Amino acid sequence: MKHASEAPLSSVFAAHRWRLVGSVVLFSVTMVAGTALLGLSGGFLTASALAGLAGLGGSFNFFSPSAGIRALTMVRIVSRYFEKLVGHDATLRIARDLRVWFFARALPLAPGKLGNTRTGELLARLMGDIAEVDGLFVRAIGPLLAMGVVTVAALLAAWLVYWPAALLLLLLALVIGLWVPLLAVRGGNRGEGERAQRRASLRTLAFEGLEGAADLLAQQAQGRWIVQVDEAARKVAGSDRRRRRHLLTAQLLHGLCASAGLVAIIAIALDGHAAHGLAPALAAALVFMTVALLELWAGAGLAWQSLVAGKVAAARLQAIVEQAPAVSDPSRPQPLRDAGPMTGLSLHGVRFAWPGQARPVLDGLDLSLAPGQRIAIGGDSGSGKSTLSLLILRQADPQAGQLLWNGQDLRELALAQWHQQLAWMPQGAPVFAGTLAENLRLGDAGADDARLWEVLERVRLADWARATGGLQQWLGENGATVSGGQARRLALARALLRPGPLVLLDEPTEGLDVDTANALLADLPAALGGRSLLMITHDALPAGVVDVQYRLQGGRLQRQ
Template sequence: MSLHRDDSLKQMFTRHRGRLLLTVLLLWTTMLAGTALLGLSGGFLTAAALAGAAGLGSGFNFFSPSAGIRGLTMARIVSRYFEKLVGHDVTLRIARDLRVWFFRRALPLAPARLAGIRTGELLARLMSDIGEVDGLLVRAIGPLLALGGVSLVAVFSAGLIYPPAALLLAVLALAIGVGVPWLTVRGAGGQERDRALHRAQLRTQAFEGLEGAADLTALHAREDWNLRVLVAAKQLRSRDRRRRWRLVGGNALHGLCASVGLAGMLWVALRGFERGAIDAALAAALVFLTVALIELWAGIGLAWQSWLSGRVAAARLESIVDQPPGVQDATEPVALPAQAATLQLEQVAFRWPGQARALLEGVQLSVAPGDRIAIRGDSGSGKTTLSALLLRLWEPDEGRVLYGGQDIRNVAQDAWHKQIAWLPQSAPVFAGSIADNLRLGDAQATDERLWQVLADVRLQTWAAQIGGLNAWVGENGATMSAGQARRLALARALLRGSPILLLDEPTEGLDVDTAHALLHDMVAALGGRSLVMITHDELPEGIVHRSYRLHDGRLR
């Protein structure tokens, strides 16, 4: 599926409407068969007992009701089976598509728009909120629609038997199906949003504590952080307790209405029998029908609560993916030169949204094919911002970024990103094999090409010693040294074959000898490609052709 900004959550659910409707129909059939079974069984047993007491067993119609009971039993079993089968199938499909929808909408926002959201918060959206939304069918939508349909059929059927009973069932349906849930969830929207916020805060605190466990231990701050997690857990527990008490109150109110309603139906049925409007079997059937409906209605409060929670979770997901992207593709993108071309910045100025101070102002730069340049500057001088503009994660407020004379605003983002291989300061090594990590740079690369790029960064011997391309490198390169991890990330960037290599602090955290060796190997592997290096380190001779300093928003 292609990416469209109008690919809404509602449209994602709409794609499954056929299976959703079939699931609701099967659930309705199951509920209807169960309700009819209890009503018919109650009437049949009452009629059989009265016929036996009166000695009228020979004239009693035994076969028709018993056939109906067997038929309803089989219908309930079959519909229940297929309801579970189809319901779980569509739920898993929605769970799959919901995650694809979220990633497809969220990834174009990274890193520009997602940079301001804590990783733990994003994990909370992915785990908790998506879990709430993908279970809407089985916990809320299906039960509510099916219960509404069964209630309508039950009221209509009671009307055919005895209209006063239908009126009482209608009042009960409104009281238990609408009134009690409304009282239960009234004003709960804010509480659900507050609960979702505290749930996300707990996940964030726990995640960041695990990620920073080494630093917390070194700073003797583990106890303080554990206390923060404990406080967050207690705050969430208090919200969960408040939610449970709200549901308990709703169940108590439901039980009160059900008791009054059942007593009322018993009185109405007896009155109808006394007046001769209905016989004893039908009076009993009405009472048992009410019992069946009350049992079904017992789950309506939880369904309404799930619906409310799902809506809050959906709003939290949409608040992430509905952000405008940092850049917009041109309506009619132009083609880039087939050969490597000159990269230019003309009078580029940029300030972060909501900030008055310009980080970049009047920046001029020209990088011809094969040029190697370094850009230095103090922390906060705008070096990372400059790389974000080169990657077209943001558009300059003033000026232009040109490639081969074309303003990259007029170029498709995918086409532009193919021209740049980016090695960020914290380039990750993913849990997987050496080949898995390298093929992120080129999915079609052959084994021979992988060995060649490993040789270019002097990792060939190391890779052979640990088991070759299929050797497992561990999460975050757990089995590698810092220098090896940086070389592997460099090999991945080189494998892209892009005409421009953009490096952000490639030697950060490495000792001088390791850093210089890495830089020399990188230059040897570049060939005719251009190099733009963001760094604050001193570079050995021959690494770059020109060096600039970013100061007060200008390159000098």
């Protein structure tokens, strides 16, 4: 089986195919039992009434039909229970695997290919679209398949009883079960696509408004934002109203056609009894079976709408994840070489320009970083510092030049191989809602408590951790319960837990006051434990933090 980062969307459903098949079978059994129950009950009641009126109660077979009714009732109850159990179990498993699949496919696209997609839009895909897709089988495909099974079974039964009734049921199935629902979803792909996009826009606005609530308040811009949200909400409501109108129109047509069909089946049943000797009980059973089918077909419109919405949502998810990643593994990754004469990281003649820009950000850049050496790279905003870190992380590849590790081109290695050599602290390293231990173990999932306390000591957070609840203390969303300096030290501790020999720090003192930043930097050489350091920073550094400082200017490095 393909890895989740390569597998298509259909593989998520294929992995649970037996649960889905079982759900459809149970759904079909429930519907068949319900339809047969109503038909048998109607025929039994009619026969009982006629037997009583004719004074033939003593010769009337009461036990066989009543036993059939009890059996069908029990079958319907049991199959209904297990259909819900199996169907919802499959849906929950699919919901879990869809999110894993989406993350596995989307994460390699960050930041290059996802950089142009707003975070709120991604959130809408993750929440709204996946919610439409994960219930696709239970809400749409399963019911439609089961309806088809029940309809075929009912047509066969009606044909055996009285073939004109079967022809009428076939006509009703085509009109009520197919034509009317398809009329309800006409233009469905376009309408559902517009609805999904409007819902995504509303979620995006709400998300970005909450994220930037402090800035909106400071700029007194809450009113303008609320107006935008209200307008987006009105558009969503308009799309939902149109969707409901289509469904209500279909229900009206269903009611009219069902009424006409019921009158017609009664006429056919009466004619069959009068002209062809059709038994009254069988004639009544045909009428009651038709009532059950009409009720069953009433759900076809909603199922078709769910099917169209799920298809549109699946296409939106595919549009995100089917983008080609900026960097991919070689077809035959080479094993990582041992350190030889050319050890450490080296860049030779690196040239890189972002797509659509003629002017390169880096142009002929050279750099050598020996084992255990500490280097800092500064420069003005926009000079290419962050671009350089992206190239070292292999989130993009240069158009010219080479990046070598121990003399080996990084493009020969699998991304996972290279990333195992790195301990990275990004510029905006977040603190997640969770315990201190959970945040730290993002750097090394297998680290025991002793290792966590060791790294906390190295970044001078151990005393604070002991005083505030230890490793199990709760850290709020985005580090709401810690100071800025503590959050940066925590991010550094997380990076140091990585066993890679090369530590890459991107603006480690961003947002810190001078005293806090200097205290963090002063502790850095000891915290590294002899590992190499490449630090991207625009701040002045205290003496002794690094061995060499460079300035990035004009796409090249100048030694300070």
